[in-house]
Structure formats: C-alpha cells, structure tokens
Amino acid sequence: MLVTLKEILKIAEEKKIAIGAFNTPNFTSVRAVIAAAEELRQPVILMHAQVHEDMGICKMEEMTPVMRAFAQGAGVPVCVHLDHGTSLDYIRRGIDLGFTSVMYDGSALPLAENISNTITAISYAGKTGASVEAEVGSMGTAEGGGEGDPSIYTDPAMAEEFVKRTGVDALACAFGTVHGFYKSAPKLDFQRLSMVRERTGVPVVMHGGSGVSHDDYRRVIQCGVRKINYYTYMSKAGAAAVSGKEYAQFHDVLLDAERAMRADVIAAISVFSGLNA
Ligand code: 13P
Numbered sequence: 001m002l003v004t005l006k007e008i009l010k011i012a013e014e015k016k017i018a019i020g021a022f023n024t025p026n027f028t029s030v031r032a033v034i035a036a037a038e039e040l041r042q043p044v045i046l047m048h049a050q051v052h053e054d055m056g057i058c059k060m061e062e063m064t065p066v067m068r069a070f071a072q073g074a075g076v077p078v079c080v081h082l083d084h085g086t087s088l089d090y091i092r093r094g095i096d097l098g099f100t101s102v103m104y105d106g107s108a109l110p111l112a113e114n115i116s117n118t119i120t121a122i123s124y125a126g127k128t129g130a131s132v133e134a135e136v137g138s139m140g141t142a143e144g145g146g147e148g149d150p151s152i153y154t155d156p157a158m159a160e161e162f163v164k165r166t167g168v169d170a171l172a173c174a175f176g177t178v179h180g181f182y183k184s185a186p187k188l189d190f191q192r193l194s195m196v197r198e199r200t201g202v203p204v205v206m207h208g209g210s211g212v213s214h215d216d217y218r219r220v221i222q223c224g225v226r227k228i229n230y231y232t233y234m235s236k237a238g239a240a241a242v243s244g245k246e247y248a249q250f251h252d253v254l255l256d257a258e259r260a261m262r263a264d265v266i267a268a269i270s271v272f273s274g275l276n277a
Helices: 005-015 027-040 050-054 060-073 088-097 111-126 156-166 190-200 214-222 232-242 250-272
Strands: 019-023 044-049 078-085 101-104 131-136 170-173 204-206 225-230
Touching (some): 005 019, 005 078, 005 225, 019 078, 027 044, 027 060, 027 250, 044 050, 060 078, 060 088, 088 101, 088 111, 111 131, 131 156, 170 190, 170 225, 190 204, 190 214, 214 225, 232 250
Parallel strands (some): 078 101, 101 131, 131 170, 170 204
16 A cells, blocks of 8 residues: 555554665565565555665666555555655656655755755645655765764754754654664664654654664664664675575576565564564
C-alpha cells in the first residue's frame, strides 16, 4: 500500500516507534526491503538518494516506477521517498515522478535560504500531496563517513524557528551520527535531540543509522526519532554474502545478496519497531 511520509509517521507516533527508511538503488535491494517489511508486518520507507544518481549507481527515472510498483503491491504501508535532494529542480522532477515524500536538503545553506527553498519545495509537493522532510544542522559529507563534528550539530532554537516558518512534516537532526562507516563508535548528543524534538514538536529523522548500537536506537526513539535512515550496513551485508564465492550464474549472485540484505533489514526493523525489546 503506497502512503505518504506524513501517514507513515502517524503510525510511528501512535506506536512510539521509528520507521526504517532504506536506500534501494537497485531492484535487488527493493525486493529485500519489501520482503523484510512484509515478513515482519511493519510499515517501511523505500528511498532513492540523489547522491546515488551522482555516483552513477541509478537514475531517479529508473528507480521510481520500480519502487512505486513494489509499494503498491505490498501488504504493508510503504512510503516512496526522495533522500537528500539538494536542488529544487531535482525535487520538482521527483515529485512529478510520483515520490510520496521528498527530503529537501538545504543544510549547507544559510538558514534564511534553507527556509525559503524548503517553502518552495513544500509548495511543489502540495501539487501531489507529497510530504516534505528537511534538515537543519549538518552531518558533514553525504554518505562519506567519518566522525561527527559538534560545531555543525542542529541548534534547537534554529530548528524551532525553521519548523515554525516552513511547516515541514519531519526534521532531520544532526546530533552525532554520520553517513557511511564509523571510524569509532558514535557518541550521540541525546540532550540536544530531546530539545529539538521538544521545541519543534515534529517527528525527528536520524540519518546515518548503520553502526549505531541497539541501546542507542532504543534511546533515540525514546527521545522522539520516528524515522531512521539506514543503508551502509545493508549494502555491506549483501556484498559480504557474495564475496569470495564462485558463481556460474549472475542471478545466483543477486539471490544470495538479496537474502543477506533481507536478513539485515529484518534485524534493523525489529529493533526500530520494538519487536525484540
Ligand atoms: P547509512 O548509510 O550510514 O546507514 O545512512 C543512510 C542515510 O542516512 C541515508 O540518508
């Protein structure tokens, strides 16, 4: 069942859980994520990241019809989300293609420009009823990895002003996670996260979900995180399952990778939804 981010986050608020949001830059990962969500009977978010187009992995035009078809055919609520859209033109094209949610990422811009561009993104999204996520503060380079830098974490007062002026549906908060692999265990600023949630009142999004401990997942959810973005470890699980093996047929490579990614996603969704608390 295809739904918007706003609809799926309502479920998260009611149950006090976080919905897993997985980047799916190929057919195999879409199948793995949908199978995991259906097996656990939990809502899920499929994401296309603009950076994966920049890296030549997939194009938005190729993946959106696939993601939408799987969402429509799924027996659980599925949101189809554009992740880290940094240009308004890309956001507009994504909305026209049928994403039910977009993230406009103006986090590298001055606050006033981030606010005015987010308002423009919200007006585009209004044409189809799509939801909008935005970001204040920064986690550093997109999908790059490395350590968190407290000087660029989300400022709760700025976040409050941002949400008041834009009316955004969800806010990505920088409080110690980074995209990609961690060089050492992340140290999360839970106090900052709680303040952002308290002052904005909107569902908070945690990016850089791979490599965070189960205890920390549970704690951020208690502090108001309702969407957890996750990709690197799922992708790593798929790669590990096929590395060093000899295959006669390429479809067997894909099937092994899919099984491993599905198992990794099942483990992630189980923690995010409190199934193994
Ligand atoms: P990871 O790849 O670190 O899990 O983060 C994914 C993400 O935040 C996508 O926006």
